[in-house]
Amino acid sequence: MTAYRFCRSDDIGLLVDALNRCWSPYFPDEPAMTPASFKRSIRDLQVWCSSCMVAFAGSDPVGVLIGAKRPSGTLVHKIAVHPDHRRQGHGRHLLASLGSKLAILGPPRIIAEVPKALAPACGLFSASGYVQEGRLTDYVLHREENDVAPEAAGMSDDHDGRFVIPVTVDDLAANGLLGEPHPQVCWERSVETLTARKDDIAGLAVASDERIEAYVLYVGSGVGPVGNTATRGPRDAFSASSGGAAEIVSLRSFIEDGGARLTKLLLQLRARGIRTFRFPKVHSAEISKELLETLGFHPAAGHLLYAAMARSD
Numbered sequence: 001m002t003a004y005r006f007c008r009s010d011d012i013g014l015l016v017d018a019l020n021r022c023w024s025p026y027f028p029d030e031p032a033m034t035p036a037s038f039k040r041s042i043r044d045l046q047v048w049c050s051s052c053m054v055a056f057a058g059s060d061p062v063g064v065l066i067g068a069k070r071p072s073g074t075l076v077h078k079i080a081v082h083p084d085h086r087r088q089g090h091g092r093h094l095l096a097s098l099g100s101k102l103a104i105l106g107p108p109r110i111i112a113e114v115p116k117a118l119a120p121a122c123g124l125f126s127a128s129g130y131v132q133e134g135r136l137t138d139y140v141l142h143r144e145e146n147d148v149a150p151e152a153a154g155m156s157d158d159h160d161g162r163f164v165i166p167v168t169v170d171d172l173a174a175n176g177l178l179g180e181p182h183p184q185v186c187w188e189r190s191v192e193t194l195t196a197r198k199d200d201i202a203g204l205a206v207a208s209d210e211r212i213e214a215y216v217l218y219v220g221s222g223v224g225p226v227g228n229t230a231t232r233g234p235r236d237a238f239s240a241s242s243g244g245a246a247e248i249v250s251l252r253s254f255i256e257d258g259g260a261r262l263t264k265l266l267l268q269l270r271a272r273g274i275r276t277f278r279f280p281k282v283h284s285a286e287i288s289k290e291l292l293e294t295l296g297f298h299p300a301a302g303h304l305l306y307a308a309m310a311r312s313d
Helices: 009-022 035-045 090-105 119-127 169-174 191-196 260-271 289-295
Strands: 002-006 053-057 060-070 073-081 109-115 131-142 163-166 202-207 212-221 244-253 274-283 298-309
Touching: 002 090, 009 035, 009 053, 009 060, 009 073, 035 060, 035 073, 035 191, 053 090, 060 090, 073 090, 090 109, 090 119, 109 119, 119 298, 131 289, 163 260, 169 191, 169 202, 169 212, 191 244, 202 260, 212 260, 244 260, 260 274, 260 289
Parallel strands: 073 109, 244 274
Antiparallel strands: 002 053, 053 060, 060 073, 109 298, 131 274, 131 298, 163 202, 202 212, 212 244
């Protein structure tokens, strides 16, 4: 007999156990979930325990749904059924139960960002009444030691009255560049997430005497202290180790210049030891494929954006 229940704030241990039992078998290369990492998802993504569910067979978790909630809607952040309990309707029941609850309490909009390669997961959302609203693409840029984009030649110090300066999330917010209408972005790189993770994020901007004209925000991976902000802040991010990598969390230009300012910023980071840039889950409304290709990015993987309105069956 299977039992299902929504969780409470004191169920973090249960949710961690359920994720490690049900999610980890499909993603063995991911680190195991811990209470600390789950609490971080609460802070960064606004995961709500009351929007999370666990399915039980006896006392053992056999299914789990992790929901994150904001005024704009709810994200199905993760959903998984233990490999030994698949094709028994648990996934559909979890989604239907969440929809019934949100139909009463709101917000009514529910979304999911599903890797295109996970055909069973895509099939689950389609069969549960979700409609594909868009596509998100992971992009990667990798530069070898002597690889410099030809369109950037001569741009490192052009004395044109513009400067490359360090910039933080707070700096951008103070200049009204995060609070203005923002292009459609994935949940993990939304303004809410950037604000929650601001102490982990470093950045550079091209600025004139009047304004910030372009910026890049990023989190380091293998680039020295960026990933260890317990001891150092994001302003130490430029002591990047050779062969380092970074994940871009926001990349914007406010000037139509064919990508020249953004290229200048990426080259500045390249000079600090970052060779590989990951730019995950990019919506075409955020930045065009053509511009990203001009900057040297290549598509690496895709995600499907599903959406539904909560309803009580």
